[in-house]
Amino acid sequence: DTGVSQDPRHKITKRGQNVTFRCDPISEHNRLYWYRQTLGQGPEFLTYFQNEAQLEKSRLLSDRFSAERPKGSFSTLEIQRTEQGDSAMYLCASSLDAYYGYTFGSGTRLTVV
Amino acid sequence: GESVGLHLPTLSVQEGDNSIINCAYSNSASDYFIWYKQESGKGPQFIIDIRSNMDKRQGQRVTVLLNKTVKHLSLQIAATQPGDSAVYFCAEHNSGGGADGLTFGKGTHLIIQP
Numbered sequence: 001d002t003g004v005s006q007d008p009r010h011k012i013t014k015r016g017q018n019v020t021f022r023c024d025p026i027s028e029h030n031r032l033y034w035y036r037q038t039l040g041q042g043p044e045f046l047t048y049f050q051n052e053a054q055l056e057k058s059r060l061l062s063d064r065f066s067a068e069r070p071k072g073s074f075s076t077l078e079i080q081r082t083e084q085g086d087s088a089m090y091l092c093a094s095s096l097d098a099y100y101g102y103t104f105g106s107g108t109r110l111t112v113v
Numbered sequence: 114g115e116s117v118g119l120h121l122p123t124l125s126v127q128e129g130d131n132s133i134i135n136c137a138y139s140n141s142a143s144d145y146f147i148w149y150k151q152e153s154g155k156g157p158q159f160i161i162d163i164r165s166n167m168d169k170r171q172g173q174r175v176t177v178l179l180n181k182t183v184k185h186l187s188l189q190i191a192a193t194q195p196g197d198s199a200v201y202f203c204a205e206h207n208s209g210g211g212a213d214g215l216t217f218g219k220g221t222h223l224i225i226q227p
Contacts, residue, residue, distance in 0.1 A: 004156075033214055042202045042217030043157065056213060087188035091156055098206060098213055099145050099164065 004105035006092050012111045013082055021108045025094030029101065030076050034067055034076045035091040037107070043091055049075060082112045125224040132190040134221045136203035139184060145206035147215065148177060149184045150199045157202060160188070190223075198225045 005024040013019050025032045030051050033042035045055045046065065051072040060066070064082075068074040079086055089107040126132045138146075144165045149157035163170045163177045163186075170177050176189040186203050200222050204215040 006156075028150075042204070042219055047213030048214055054214065059214070073179070093156075100137075102147060102162075102215065104137060104149075106154075106156045109154075 004092055004094050004103050006090075006105040006108050008108055009106065010111075012113060015020055015023045015084060015112055018078065018080045019082055019110065020051055020076050021090055021092075021110075022074060022076050023092030023094075023105060024074045025092070026101075026103060027073075029094035029096050029103075031095045031097065032069055033093040033095070033102075034062070034075070034077050035104075037089040043104075046077075062091070079110075082110075083101065084112045086110060087112045122219070123222045123224060125226055126193050127226050128193060128195060129194055132188075132193045132197070132223060134188045134190075134201050134203075134223065136186040136188075136218055137184060138186060138203070138205050140207050140216075141181070141184060142203065143216075144207040145209045146177070146179060146186050147204045147206075148175075148186075149202045149204060149217075150197075151202060151220070152199045160201075193223075193225055195225050195227070198223060 002010055007022045033048040034046040037043040046059050047067050049069040052069050059068045064080045067077045089109050091104055091107045093102055093104045147162040148160040150160050151157045155204040161172045161175050161177045163179050169177050174191045178187045202217050202220045204217045207217055
């Protein structure tokens with residue numbers, strides 16, 4: 001296992017387009033988290049899953065953001081009708097439980113032009 | 114508001130010296146803390162963690178101290194090396210609000226002088 005994988009590493013999109021990012025967690029981790037990081041700031045928690053259940057989504061930035069983890073393995077984060085303010089690094093992390101093994105991926109850098 | 118913050122945006126130390134990076138948190142219900150290192154263009158890398166029932170934990174060249182009385186966390190790096198140059202974040206976990214995610218501060222940029 002090579003850790004948490006995110007795809008793509010970089011995405012440039014035009015304003016108004018939809019984008020989808022993928023995260024593959026560490027295989028034995030049942031928790032998966034999405035964060036957003038803007039320049040010069042720490043990561044900001046968005047949502048998380050335990051297995052396939054999305055247990056927290058109130059921190060998603062708007063109703064344009066949605067996440068899925070249909071089979072409890074990989075997850076996708078979709079942003080609809082992108083805006084320039086969505087430009088950021090989107091990070092995925094996974095953990096064995098709430099107190100062990102938080103591991104981040106390398107992120108997807110989104111640029112909205 | 115944000116419950117985790119770092120006091121110094123930049124810390125410059127001489128190679129070989131010890132580094133101390135500080136973090137203040139405001140949520141007394143936080144029960145777990147993690148220090149991460151982030152290099153440019155990469156995701157945060159786990160360094161060391163500590164639960165709220167401990168006040169000190171040591172790893173290889175790193176020590177985390179937790180003072181719950183004043184809600185203060187510090188990361189000590191011994192014999193700082195050029196590869197330690199990065200931004201360091203403290204993060205806290207609090208499941209009381211149901212979110213169960215980590216709250217990060219803004220980070221301290223550690224610069225190693227030769």
